[in-house]
Amino acid sequence: MKLLTKLTLFITLSKLVIVALFVALLPSLIEKIAFQYTNYYLREQKKKVLNVVSRNGVDFYLQGDSSYGSYTMLKEEYISLEPTKLETPIDTIETSKRIVESDTLNYRVLSHTFVYNKKNYILEIGKTTATINQYNDDLQRVALYVLIVLVVITIVTDLIFTRFLLRPLGLIIKTKLLNRRFPFKEHIQPIKTSTQDFKLLDESFINLMDQIHETFEKEREFTANASHELMTPISILQTKMENLMVESELDERLQSRLLEMMKTLNRLKKIVHSLLLISRIENEQFARSGSSNVKDLISDIVEDLEHRLDEKNLKITVHVSPTTIIKNINNDLIFQLFYNLINNAIRYNKPNGSIEITDTLGKDFYSIHVKDTGIGIPEDEIPTIFNRFKKANRSGNEGYGLGLAIVKSIINYHSLELKVDSKAGEGTTFTVLFPSFMTEN
Amino acid sequence: MKVLIVEDEKTLAEEMETFLKKAFYLCDCAPTGKEALEKIGVNEYDFILLDLGLPDIDGLELLQQAKKYATEAAFIILTARGNIEDRIQGLDLGADDYLPKPFSLLELQSRMHAISRRKYGVQDKLTELGEFKIDLKKRLVIHNTNEIELSRKEFDLLSYLLLHKNRPLTRMQLSEHIWGNFADDDYDSNYIDATIKNIRKKLSAFGNTEWLETIRGVGYKIKLR
Numbered sequence: 313m314k315l316l317t318k319l320t321l322f323i324t325l326s327k328l329v330i331v332a333l334f335v336a337l338l339p340s341l342i343e344k345i346a347f348q349y350t351n352y353y354l355r356e357q358k359k360k361v362l363n364v365v366s367r368n369g370v371d372f373y374l375q376g377d378s379s380y381g382s383y384t385m386l387k388e389e390y391i392s393l394e395p396t397k398l399e400t401p402i403d404t405i406e407t408s409k410r411i412v413e414s415d416t417l418n419y420r421v422l423s424h425t426f427v428y429n430k431k432n433y434i435l436e437i438g439k440t441t442a443t444i445n446q447y448n449d450d451l452q453r454v455a456l457y458v459l460i461v462l463v464v465i466t467i468v469t470d471l472i473f474t475r476f477l478l479r480p481l482g483l484i485i486k487t488k489l490l491n492r493r494f495p496f497k498e499h500i501q502p503i504k505t506s507t508q509d510f511k512l513l514d515e516s517f518i519n520l521m522d523q524i525h526e527t528f529e530k531e532r533e534f535t536a537n538a539s540h541e542l543m544t545p546i547s548i549l550q551t552k553m554e555n556l557m558v559e560s561e562l563d564e565r566l567q568s569r570l571l572e573m574m575k576t577l578n579r580l581k582k583i584v585h586s587l588l589l590i591s592r593i594e595n596e597q598f599a600r601s602g603s604s605n606v607k608d609l610i611s612d613i614v615e616d617l618e619h620r621l622d623e624k625n626l627k628i629t630v631h632v633s634p635t636t637i638i639k640n641i642n643n644d645l646i647f648q649l650f651y652n653l654i655n656n657a658i659r660y661n662k663p664n665g666s667i668e669i670t671d672t673l674g675k676d677f678y679s680i681h682v683k684d685t686g687i688g689i690p691e692d693e694i695p696t697i698f699n700r701f702k703k704a705n706r707s708g709n710e711g712y713g714l715g716l717a718i719v720k721s722i723i724n725y726h727s728l729e730l731k732v733d734s735k736a737g738e739g740t741t742f743t744v745l746f747p748s749f750m751t752e753n
Numbered sequence: 754m755k756v757l758i759v760e761d762e763k764t765l766a767e768e769m770e771t772f773l774k775k776a777f778y779l780c781d782c783a784p785t786g787k788e789a790l791e792k793i794g795v796n797e798y799d800f801i802l803l804d805l806g807l808p809d810i811d812g813l814e815l816l817q818q819a820k821k822y823a824t825e826a827a828f829i830i831l832t833a834r835g836n837i838e839d840r841i842q843g844l845d846l847g848a849d850d851y852l853p854k855p856f857s858l859l860e861l862q863s864r865m866h867a868i869s870r871r872k873y874g875v876q877d878k879l880t881e882l883g884e885f886k887i888d889l890k891k892r893l894v895i896h897n898t899n900e901i902e903l904s905r906k907e908f909d910l911l912s913y914l915l916l917h918k919n920r921p922l923t924r925m926q927l928s929e930h931i932w933g934n935f936a937d938d939d940y941d942s943n944y945i946d947a948t949i950k951n952i953r954k955k956l957s958a959f960g961n962t963e964w965l966e967t968i969r970g971v972g973y974k975i976k977l978r
Contacts, residue, residue: 327855362914371912424806435856540833543833543854543855544762544765544854544855545831546854546855547762547765547833547855548762548764548765548768550857551765551768551772551858552764552768553771554768554772554857554858554859555771555772555858556767557920557921558919558920558921558924563972564968564971567921567968567970567971568970568971569970571923571925571970571971571972574923574925575925578886578925581855598836599845615937616932619941619943619944619947620941620944621943696759722798
């Protein structure tokens with residue numbers, strides 16, 4: 313998952329959890345506040361009554377009656393004042409039922425005793441619980457709306473800011489990691505950011521890739537120069553041996569020793585040729601403007617290799633589309649690519665084995681498979697088979713260890729893909745994948 | 754035929770000269786571009802073998818200049834540079850052939866031979882091979898009035914051996930001629946043996962093939978006086 317996606321998810325989820333929590337707690341919170349406010353209100357009322365009593369005497373309320381009672385029109389509030397025989401002073405607020413004009417209602421009731429002219433009186437002030445909670449729903453609704461608006465605003469600002477903050481990272485990934493191909497030929501400018509961490513990351517990437525490119529360039533240059541420099545002495549040796557071969561005083565024994573030397577020189581020549589070919593491919597000295605019919609290409613190669621197939625008594629079957637054309641390729645290199653793969657399929661095959669060449673047309677890729685019944689490649693060796701001078705030693709055949717390295721460089725040069733499936737002892741399948749825009753039917 | 758070898762590597766030039774003299778070519782050597790131009794100005798050559806990596810003049814430039822004087826000569830470019838552009842440019846500038854170093858002298862002579870036939874219209878008389886006659890142009894082997902059919906590779910091998918008659922050719926040299934850089938010792942030597950066997954079988958039905966000798970441990974040669 314991308315960092316931005318993760319952050320977005322986290323921000324949204326955490327805010328939603330907070331909202332849910334708040335919504336769950338809101339009713340009890342508001343109820344508590346309402347009760348507390350009611351208690352406060354009742355006490356204020358009590359103070360007013362006591363003030364009136366102390367100023368005007370208790371008769372201001374009683375007016376000669378033994379008790380006083382009054383309530384508002386809808387019985388939301390009531391007040392009563394009467395003498396009491398209770399000796400212990402009380403001053404409580406509690407919720408209890410009262411009957412007012414034959415209506416039983418729930419009240420929040422403040423009870424208070426006080427002494428006036430040596431007589432005990434009890435004052436009760438009540439407020440229906442229904443009125444206490446009458447604003448709760450509205451309050452809750454308003455609070456919820458405000459909360460939602462706030463949450464949405466913070467989520468939006470958070471997301472905009474994280475997006476802005478993470479943009480350099482996205483740029484680094486886009487310019488430095490995606491769409492970049494070994495050996496990172498083009499130098500890419502550092503991105504602009506004030507975030508120290510991204511700056512460091514970006515600079516490190518640039519340095520690393522420049523270093524890789526430089527090392528690669530040096531190696532390529534060395535290979536090219538060394539190969540050229542080796543060609544001339546090899547030429548001299550070869551011509552000298554060829555001339556020596558016809559010297560009249562040369563007997564058979566010397567001739568066959570000279571032959572051994574020529575064979576060795578030939579091997580050297582091939583190594584140098586292959587190295588030079590790889591360095592030329594990496595140097596992009598080949599045009600990629602050719603096109604080739606797959607069936608014809610494979611047939612040509614098979615015809616060239618027929619005698620080697622016969623030698624091992626191998627059965628070859630070719631099942632490829634007769635109309636498919638691959639384009640934007642270098643014909644010589646693609647020939648060499650399949651030549652090497654098929655030649656390997658022969659070289660590492662068992663006597664009387666078989667080779668199958670098939671193709672599949674997928675949505676994104678056109679693939680050609682070269683399958684043999686050979687000695688196979690142990691799994692742990694598969695990643696290294698494309699290294700130069702690596703060869704499957706067990707076969708006992710003499711190999712130059714560069715065939716697959718050439719294959720790999722041709723694959724890279726054409727931006728193709730190569731897959732290897734192998735089971736030691738059972739055989740190997742090499743699959744070359746052409747992106748569909750390189751094919752035509 | 755007169756050949757100018759333009760090659761700054763002295764030993765290599767000498768070996769080429771030795772080889773070509775044995776094949777009855779007349780040879781001159783020029784180690785620098787300047788000397789080459791002087792010699793081309795004075796003498797007429799049939800072949801100019803041109804190394805591109807000369808110390809004084811760029812090979813391709815020399816080719817252009819030399820072409821003005823030696824309009825009739827055939828140019829063969831020999832180079833260790835061997836990149837594709839050089840090759841294309843060389844052929845565009847009018848070179849007749851191109852051999853990347855390291856090359857086999859046998860191959861060089863074979864190319865020169867091919868150019869002679871193509872460019873100078875040198876008609877191969879029917880070459881006598883014991884009781885047989887070989888028509889290189891029509892690619893035929895004839896015995897009295899019988900035409901003997903050989904496969905393409907069989908005929909290639911026979912004519913290569915014939916071109917280098919009286920010289921032992923190794924299996925490696927023969928397979929390199931047929932498959933070029935793709936030659937592979939393990940398999941192709943056996944193929945050469947099998948092909949020679951086929952040639953002998955086809956021809957000996959008509960006549961004696963003693964002239965096609967096997968040289969033990971080395972290869973084959975056509976022995977002709």
